[in-house]
Amino acid sequence: METKRGLDPEYVLVIHGGAGVINRSSMDADTEKSYRDALDAALTVGDNILSAGGTSLDAVEAVVAWMEDNPLFNAGKGSVFTYEGKIEMDASIMNGIDLSAGAVGGVSHIKNPVKLARFVMEKTPHVMLAGKGAEEFAKSQGISMMDSSYFFTQRRWDSHLKGLEEQKQTPADKHGTVGAVALDKHGNLAAATSTGGMTNKRWNRIGDTPVIGAGVYANNNTCAISSTGHGEYFIRWAVAHDISAMMEYKGSTITEAASHVIMEKLAAAGGEGGVIGVDRKGELTMTFNSEGMYRGFIMPGKRYVGIYGDE
């Protein structure tokens, strides 16, 4: 199949499964292998769609939904618990063609929050729905709803209890996100992000994931970005949009822009985390100022999976 973009890759998919204190001493070999296998399988989900000429929007939705279903990641099944021991998930999706976007905040019974975000984008005049209202809308659309028990994982429950006891946790316990960005064969960009949020969060805290411009952004003229990290910093620095804006207004490459925003601005402020991104020419970035980031990318003839900062 021919590409319209000369030597550039026909399509690109980049994914992340969260950033934080992730290093070799904090992970045994079996756990490491399970993450690498999961990231690799997620890449295949998207590759199957993109290689067949599917859209970047369909690819990022399917990949993020697959990661939501995998209990290893803090999104969908396997989400962390709130202070009250509940599940409250956030998700978002954005289409670079027309800047259409959808997001949900604080949903508790949605099997795949990213799919609900897409319904919000395509079936309502709104961008962002929250809590019970978002779930009412989901019911009206026949979206899969699950009992709370579906989302339970012992590991996250232990982390919840440990956090309540110690009032302190490692950043790796506290947050985590999944996300995907893609360039398809038609030259279009899309991005999606999903999370269970921060362990033991209170008061219906909403993080950066459903905030368009912070946890997600996609614009065919610039790039598609998905964020992961300490959400409050990503909101205040409007990280995903800032990278897009630096490309638009300064003519920076996606690599330069991501590096400036994550490694300089955010790092100077103490905001830990990272982003994945891709531009319309297929240049991609996986930039993080934390010790590690679960991540990977795939394009025709090239596949990569990484966890630590030095690989």
Added chain:
Amino acid sequence: METKRGLDPEYVLVIHGGAGVINRSSMDADTEKSYRDALDAALTVGDNILSAGGTSLDAVEAVVAWMEDNPLFNAGKGSVFTYEGKIEMDASIMNGIDLSAGAVGGVSHIKNPVKLARFVMEKTPHVMLAGKGAEEFAKSQGISMMDSSYFFTQRRWDSHLKGLEEQKQTPADKHGTVGAVALDKHGNLAAATSTGGMTNKRWNRIGDTPVIGAGVYANNNTCAISSTGHGEYFIRWAVAHDISAMMEYKGSTITEAASHVIMEKLAAAGGEGGVIGVDRKGELTMTFNSEGMYRGFIMPGKRYVGIYGDE
């Protein structure tokens, strides 16, 4: 009193009370006068703080709280009703000194949502709280809670019923916001925005007002911005942050940046509304692509109130 900034104004306050289909044929003389008087009084509230050397953060909070208390505006008392006949308010505040920010979405019993947003900013590690959780936090802080009846205004209820009947309303009925931006004598910027949202909104829709980067942004290096208009467009275009980013990365003035984003980008997409803004040198903007915008500004020796597009 001396200013540190030579010939620049010692301080500046800019306010808005919503943008939309606001023209001379849609308003009688008494109504027009009541809006002009209210805008003028709001300016005085902020002027008293800023002229005495108070902070821009205190000024924008006090001005927005005053407008929330005034039933003429769609924020606090006088907020529009949701599809179910309820009140759901959003608000945000941001400090240009350190990019600290606070926001609340979908609160129903808070007398002054902007004050709660400031508590979120200063008393929690979070930026955004929603719905019941935000109200629980408010109770824990001793914030004024009101019975639903406090927020009732006949005019908004009639608009709610009319909307349900006709399934159509004028844009002026549908949304409205209040906001303030300020530069203080210390050279610091701040912004705040508050709204009752869109008449007959459903499913806990959250608009641009509590989305940092969309409805509000403040950064001492660039500008302070408060938005009003069709919120979904302001979210998708990250309007407040985009103006800031164009100043940062392209070196544009606040006037050039606001004009580009509101009159070109948003207008081309059909996104109706406007922004107020001020930069650190005291240059201010009140830019809107709608017929009118309730607005005003004050600085030492100069005071202005406007409603229509041609004044």
